[in-house]
Amino acid sequence: MFETALREWRNQRGMSQMALAMAAEVSPRHLSFLESARARPSSAMVLRLAEALDLPLRERNGLLVAAGFAPHYGDNDWLSPQMTELRQAAQLLLRAHGPYPAIVLDAAFDILEANGAAMALIGVEALPAVRLNLADLVFAPGDVRRSIVNWAEVAAYMMHRLREGVRRHGPGAPVARVLMRVRRHEGVEGLSLRPEGALGQVLLPLEFMVGGQATRWFTTVTSFGAPQDALAEEITIEQFHPA
Template sequence: MVGGMLKQWRRLRGMSQLDLALSAEVSSRHVSFLESGRARPSAEMVRRLAEALAMPLRERNGLLVAAGFAPVFGDNDWTSPQMAEIRRAAGIILGAHDPSPALVLDAAFNVLEANSGAMALLGAGAPAAPSLNLVDLVFCPGPVRDGLVNWDEVALYLMHRMREGVRIRGPQSPLGAVMQRALAQPGVSQLGLGAHTNQGLVLLPVVFNAGGVETRWFTTVTSFGAPQDALAEEITIEQFYPA
C-alpha cells in the first residue's frame, strides 16, 4: 500500500524514480523496490521521501500510517483545545479587519470563522459553520453567485486556486471533491478554463451587487508559518479590502 502511495505522489509531482532518489539521497533501485513492495521503508525513510515529495503534513501522516508507523504531526479539529492559539490569532485578525470582510478557510474552502463584514457580504445571516463552503457559495446557483457582477473572472481565479491546491494535496483530498462539485455547476464548462485570462491585471477585483448597491474589493490570503499540525498548515485567512 505504501508503495502505491509513493508512486502516486511521485507521478503527481512529475518526478521519475531517479528524480525522487536524488532528492531523498537514496538509490533509484531502493525507490523502485519500495514502490514495488520488495522493500519496506523505515519511519525515517518515509519522512525523507515525504519531504522530497513536498507532501502536506496530513498526507505525510497518511504515508506513515500506510507504512505501519504512527503519525508524527498533529491533526486536530478547529474547535479542539490544541487549536486555541490559532483560533485566538485568527480572531484578532478578523476582529481588527471588521467591518471589511474576512474569512478563515480550511484547505477545502470550508468557512471555519467569519467576521460580521463577511457574513453581511455573503448574506448568510447566521454564524459561519463547517457546512458553509466558499466554493459552493461562488459556483452554486444562489444569492452569492447572483451578486457577483464579474462572476466569470472570480470563478476562473477560484478554479485556478483549486487546481493548484489539488496539485499540492492530491486528487483524493477533500478539495478534489469540492472542485469536481464546482465543475458540475451550470455555466462552468463555458468559462474557458484552459485559457489565460486577466492578463495585465495586478489585482483581480471582486465586484459585488447586494440590494442594488455595488461594491468593489480585492483580496489577500494569509497563512500561518511553520505549523506542526495538519489543519494549521491548511488554514488561510481571506481578507477583503475596498478597491
C-alpha cells in the same frame, strides 16, 4: 500500501524515480526496491521522501500510516482544545480587519470563521452549524453568485485555486470532491482559465453588488508559519480590501 501510495504521489508530482531519488538523496536502486515492496522504509525515510515530494503534513501522515507507522504530525479539529491558540489568533485577525470582510478557510474552502462584514457580504447573520463552503457560494445558483458582477473572472480564478488544491493534496482529498461538485453547475464548463477581462491586470478584483450598490475588492491570503498540525498548515485567512 506504502509502495502504491509512494508511486502514485511520485507520478502525480511528475517525477521519475531518478528525480525523486536525487531530491531525497537516496539511491535509485533503493527507491526502486521501496516501490516494488522489496524493501521496507524506516519512518525517517518515509518523511524524507514525503518532503522531497512536497507533501502537506496531512498527506505525510497518510504515507507514514501506509508504511505501518504512527502519524508524526497533529491532526486536530478546528474546535478542539488543541487549536485554541490558533483559533484565538485567527479571530484577532478577523476583528482587526473590520470593518472590512475577512474569513478563515480550510483546505477544502469550508468557512470556519468569518467576521461580521464577511457574513453581511454572503448574506447570513451567523455561520450555520453545517459549514458553508466558499466555492459552493461562488458557483451554486443563489444570492452570492448573482451578486458577483464579474462572476466569470472570479469563478475561473476559484477553479484555478481548486485545481491547485487537488494537485497539492491529491485526488482523494476533500478539495477534490469540492472541485467535482462545482463542475456540475451551469456555466462552469465554458470558463476560460484566463478570462478576457482579466488580461493585463495585476490584481483580479471582486466586484460585488449589494443592495443595488457596487463594491470592488481585492483579497490577500494569510497562513500560519511553521505549523506542526495538519489543519493548522491548511488554514488560510482571506481578507478583503477596498479596491
